[in-house]
Amino acid sequence: MxxxxxxxxxxxxxxxxxxxxxxxxxxxxxxxxxxxxxxxxxxxxxxxxxxxxxxxxxxxxxDTKEYEAVLKLGECSDTDDIAGEIISNEGYIVPDEDTIRDAVMSFVGKSMQIPPKYAAIKVDGKKLYEYAREGKEVPRFERPVEIFNIDIHEIDFPFVRFTVKCSKGTYIRSLCRDIGDKLGTGGLMFSLLRRQTGxxxxxxxxxxxxxxxxxxxxxxxxxxxxxxSLLLDYPSANIKDDFMKYLLNGNKLHEDYLDISEEDREKILLGEIFRVYMNGNLAALYRYDRESGMMKSYKMFLA
Missing domain, CATH: 3.30.2350.10 (Pseudouridine synthase)
Incomplete structure (x- = not known):
């Protein structure tokens, strides 16, 4: 395997x-x-x-995500993207480039976002898109998201191409919808390319x-x-030879059983998840338990 x-x-x-x-x-x-x-x-x-x-x-x-997206103004859909049932808006005033740019950039920072109807978020144990396919309306609660940065590459109405760096749980479909709502034109996601995750x-x-x-x-x-390679931001420790049997059994570990750098020791004792290596190989993830004063297993990879 x-x-x-x-x-x-x-x-x-x-x-x-x-x-x-x-x-x-x-x-x-x-x-x-x-x-x-x-x-x-x-x-x-x-x-x-x-x-x-x-x-x-x-x-x-x-992990933080980075996307390149194309927003299409003047249209909406039930899925908030081009794949859904399209509704063309009428009677709106075509905004100029500065107005579009200001609307897009206003979403940089922390905000509350309503997910699309067709999303994998669960409500009462069932995914939103499952309710949507059955024609059922269920409450979609706002969720905190953060847009770290937006770079606008091109504005050629009705299309806006931009790159966005954002927090987990951010829906770019919802962002496109919300930009369109703010401009009064409506909007949907025309295309999406994820450029980075972590x-x-x-x-x-x-x-x-x-x-x-x-x-x-x-x-x-x-x-x-x-x-x-997924965990390089986490502190690490090496199990000492005399205490390998405790690690192999997933037992609690005392601080003295481990070789830890002073920098990582401080992070570990604050409760951060940390990597534990045995003979140079990642063996487990552990976390310090204040109540017992011991390190408790979080994930084991030896099996």
Whole structure:
């Protein structure tokens, strides 16, 4: 079984689940998961976890994302993108470039955002898009998001092309809808390309046919990144030889069982999740428990 991470370029019209299903056939293994779902319309970086790395999937959704998007003004849809049922607006005043630019840039910073009707967010155990497909209206509650930066590349009404760097949970479809609402023209997402998620960049991503070629050549290891490449921002420690048996059993660890740098010790004792290595290999993630004064296991990778 292959353990590690692949930086995949998800192509248009594939769902994120399609990518995982195809990779299971290419790599001949079932234990594969993805992080940060991309809509079928969207393209770009999809981080895929293999083998034991699937235990990290939920930890990666918090990464900052960067997208290149095209907004189309003057139209709306039930999905907030071009794939939905289109409603053309009439009677609006065509805004000038400065007005459009000001409206787009007004969304930089922290705000509350209402997700699209067709979203994977769950309400009472059911995904929003499932309610939408059944024609049912359910409350869509605002969620806090942050837009760190927007670069506007081109304004050619009705199209606006821009790059946005944002926090987890930000819907670019909702951003396009909200910009259109602010301008009074309506708006929807015409196209979307995810350029980055955390440390994973578009220029380093591989399409499925490229992964298949590497697999056929027997050189797939060139593309698979080690698990700890996902966790380089976390502090780390090495288990001392005399205490390896405690780690192997997933037991609590005392600070004295570990070799830790002073810089990382401070972070660890503040409660940050940290990496634990055994014989140079990532073995587990642990977290300091103030009540017991011990390190408790968070994720184990030895099995």
């Amino acid at each position: 292959i353990n590690g991470v692949l930086n995949i370029y998800k192509e248009q019209d594939f769902t994120s689940f399609d990518v995982v299903a195809k990779l299971r056939g290419i790599l001949h293994q079932k234990k594969i998961g993805h992080t940060g779902t991309l809509d079928p319309l969207a393209e770009g970086v999809l981080v895929v976890c293999l083998g034991n790395a699937t235990k990290l999937c939920e930890m990666l959704t918090s 440390r994973f960049l578009l220029e380093n991503s591989l399409k499925l046919h490229e992964v298949e070629e590497l697999m056929n050549e027997g050189t797939i290891e060139k593309a698979v990144l080690p698990m700890d």
